[in-house]
Amino acid sequence: xxxxxxxxxxxxxxxxxxxxxxxxxxxxxxxxxxxxxxxxxxxxxxxxxxxxxxxxxxxxxxxxxxxxxxxxxxxxxxxxxxxxxxxxxxxxxxxxxxxxxxxxxxxxxxxxxxxxxxxxxxxxxxxxxxxxxxxxxxxxxxxxxxxxxxxxxxxxxxxxxxxxxxxxxxxxxxxxxxxxxxxxxxxxxxxxxxxxxxxxxxxxxxxxxxxxxxxxxxxxxxxxxxxxxxxxxxxxxxxxxxxxxxxxxxxxxxxxxxxxxxxxxxxxxxxxxxxxxxxxxxxxxxxxxxxxxxxxxxxxxxxxxxxxxxxxxxxxxxxxxxxxxxxxxxxxxxxxxxxxxxxxxxxxxxxxxxxxxxxxxxxxxxxxxxxxxxxxxxxxxxxxxxxxxxxxxxxxxxxxxxxxxx
Amino acid sequence: xxxxxxxxxxxxxxxxxxxxxxxxxxxxxxxxxxxxxxxxxxxxxxxxxxxxxxxxxxxxxxxxxxxxxxxxxxxxxxxxxxxxxxxxxxxxxxxxxxxxxxxxxxxxxxxxxxxxxxxxxxxxxxxxxxxxxxxxxxxxxxxxxxxxxxxxxxxxxxxxxxxxxxxxxxxxxxxxxxxxxxxxxxxxxxxxxxxxxxxxx
Numbered sequence: 072x073x074x075x076x077x078x079x080x081x082x083x084x085x086x087x088x089x090x091x092x093x094x095x096x097x098x099x100x101x102x103x104x105x106x107x108x109x110x111x112x113x114x115x116x117x118x119x120x121x122x123x124x125x126x127x128x129x130x131x132x133x134x135x136x137x138x139x140x141x142x143x144x145x146x147x148x149x150x151x152x153x154x155x156x157x158x159x160x161x162x163x164x165x166x167x168x169x170x171x172x173x174x175x176x177x178x179x180x181x182x183x184x185x186x187x188x189x190x191x192x193x194x195x196x197x198x199x200x201x202x203x204x205x206x207x208x209x210x211x212x213x214x215x216x217x218x219x220x221x222x223x224x225x226x227x228x229x230x231x232x233x234x235x236x237x238x239x240x241x242x243x244x245x246x247x248x249x250x251x252x253x254x255x256x257x258x259x260x261x262x263x264x265x266x267x268x269x270x271x272x273x274x275x276x277x278x279x280x281x282x283x284x285x286x287x288x289x290x291x292x293x294x295x296x297x298x299x300x301x302x303x304x305x306x307x308x309x310x311x312x313x314x315x316x317x318x319x320x321x322x323x324x325x326x327x328x329x330x331x332x333x334x335x336x337x338x339x340x341x342x343x344x345x346x347x348x349x350x351x352x353x354x355x356x357x358x359x360x361x362x363x364x365x366x367x368x369x370x371x372x373x374x375x376x377x378x379x380x381x382x383x384x385x386x387x388x389x390x391x392x393x394x395x396x397x398x399x400x401x402x403x404x405x406x407x408x409x410x411x412x413x414x415x416x417x418x419x420x421x422x423x424x425x426x427x428x429x430x431x432x433x434x435x436x437x438x439x440x441x442x443x444x445x446x447x448x449x450x451x452x453x454x455x456x457x458x459x460x461x462x463x464x465x466x467x468x469x470x471x472x473x474x475x476x477x
Numbered sequence: 478x479x480x481x482x483x484x485x486x487x488x489x490x491x492x493x494x495x496x497x498x499x500x501x502x503x504x505x506x507x508x509x510x511x512x513x514x515x516x517x518x519x520x521x522x523x524x525x526x527x528x529x530x531x532x533x534x535x536x537x538x539x540x541x542x543x544x545x546x547x548x549x550x551x552x553x554x555x556x557x558x559x560x561x562x563x564x565x566x567x568x569x570x571x572x573x574x575x576x577x578x579x580x581x582x583x584x585x586x587x588x589x590x591x592x593x594x595x596x597x598x599x600x601x602x603x604x605x606x607x608x609x610x611x612x613x614x615x616x617x618x619x620x621x622x623x624x625x626x627x628x629x630x631x632x633x634x635x636x637x638x639x640x641x642x643x644x645x646x647x648x649x650x651x652x653x654x655x656x657x658x659x660x661x662x663x664x665x666x667x668x669x670x671x672x673x674x675x676x677x678x
Contacts, residue, residue, distance in 0.1 A: 405531065425548045428545075428548040429550065433536055434536065434538065435531050435535075435536045435537050436539050436540070437527050438539055458531050458532065465534035468534065
């Protein structure tokens with residue numbers, strides 16, 4: 072028996088209690104857009120070429136006539152394009168941010184046209200290492216080039232061009248989704264009216280890199296990984312499960328683990344005196360690992376965590392200065408951190424706020440008091456909902472964008 | 478809106494840029510934005526008040542006043558407002574200089590401890606004063622600095638800044654209404670409001 076039912080699982084996990092109040096955008100459809108067909112491949116930040124590229128994306132709400140009500144939602148490490156709604160009438164599992172995206176919700180689909188796409192390198196419909204390499208007819212594996220957050224955003228820009236989107240009312244995302252938010256603002260400043268980076272950072276810290284590296288090592292140490300060429304045989308499930316377990320620890324906090332698990336035992340009254348899962352926290356992590364391998368590709372985990380580790384706006388956009396990096400931005404910002412997030416602690420949000428202020432940018436900042444660690448940004452929070460709603464309404468008012476003319 | 482905020486609002490020119498320190502739930506900023514076309518930012522340390530501001534559509538930063546003001550370039554604002562906050566600051570003298578750096582004008586309001594009721598209260602009862610404007614006990618008050626209107630004038634000379642305008646007010650029961658006190662302000666006013674900084678060119 073798994074006792075977790077009160078949320079607390081970062082990144083689109085299965086256990087977030089989907090308290091949607093019965094309100095939903097309804098049935099949504101995953102769509103695909105393919106571009107960068109050879110010889111017009113996309114040049115990646117590494118200099119490598121990649122093409123063709125397929126992007127899986129979903130939209131909800133209605134694009135208004137002036138195309139000015141676009142909100143881009145960015146998913147985190149293991150998410151997908153399915154931000155809200157259901158795939159069919161009988162589907163019981165809504166999108167990963169259904170609590171925030173929908174009619175009358177924080178990101179109100181009665182007002183905004185929400186676009187969410189699966190990131191480059193992932194395994195949820197967008198081109199990644201599990202995709203067939205057109206040159207060999209077999210999955211790329213490690214022949215897939217290392218991509219960066221910038222590359223992901225560049226691919227999303229191509230999708231926007233395809234959809235006829237020239238202005239973005241707001242880009243919103245947490246964690247690695249937040250990296251993309253910031254990258255959007257610096258890469259395409261004239262397109263982005265506003266941005267909401269949640270529980271994120273402008274440069275990946277040593278702590279965050281360290282956890283990612285342990286996750287990658289767990290995968291690569293699994294004999295089934297076979298240098299990334301495992302697609303026709305057994306998969307490195309054990310390694311991937313361990314990587315996920317490590318990830319989950321970083322998404323929680325000392326406080327939330329104490330409250331949620333303490334030293335409680337799982338389905339027993341005494342120690343087993345062997346290496347079974349005695350404690351609830353062990354059982355929880357094992358379960359998270361097991362569930363994860365059913366839906367995620369180990370190579371994608373390697374590629375996306377690497378992209379996260381390379382993320383450093385200070386050096387990539389500012390030549391060593393965060394202030395200079397943000398001098399490119401024009402968006403209005405609302406930065407939100409969570410008090411118990413130790414993966415991307417508040418001081419990292421404050422550092423980007425500082426750089427924004429020094430550039431005279433319109434920036435708001437709020438640290439939400441939450442015990443759930445990094446996870447908190449995906450959990451139901453009336454506070455976060457109200458913040459996002461209020462901020463988006465202001466952006467609409469002040470920019471004259473986003474009016475629903477239909 | 479509080480009477481002292483009404484006075485402050487009347488000093489602020491249309492379309493100017495304002496920083497409100499300790500902005501609370503943003504009453505003044507909201508008014509200035511709506512009625513005066515002011516672009517403004519608030520700084521507030523209380524999360525729920527910050528959230529209330531953002532919900533109302535005001536840009537606001539959660540943080541400590543002393544730290545937050547450091548990041549702004551010189552003369553970033555036409556007005557920096559410190560309404561009923563100065564008496565809660567640990568080192569007002571160290572706060573005022575950076576404010577004059579980032580703002581052309583600084584507007585300060587504070588409860589006047591020189592009010593005759595306060596003096597009388599101490600004299601007759603022997604206890605630390607508890608009044609409508611200063612409703613706290615000595616042990617739970619956020620007002621750690623005791624300032625009178627005369628003190629602030631002396632403060633301006635000692636720290637070295639110019640007072641451009643000053644008004645003493647007495648608020649009424651509903652703190653939303655009040656009078657301007659011209660005779661014996663240090664004894665009769667409940668609040669002092671000062672504008673300091675650059676003179677008009």
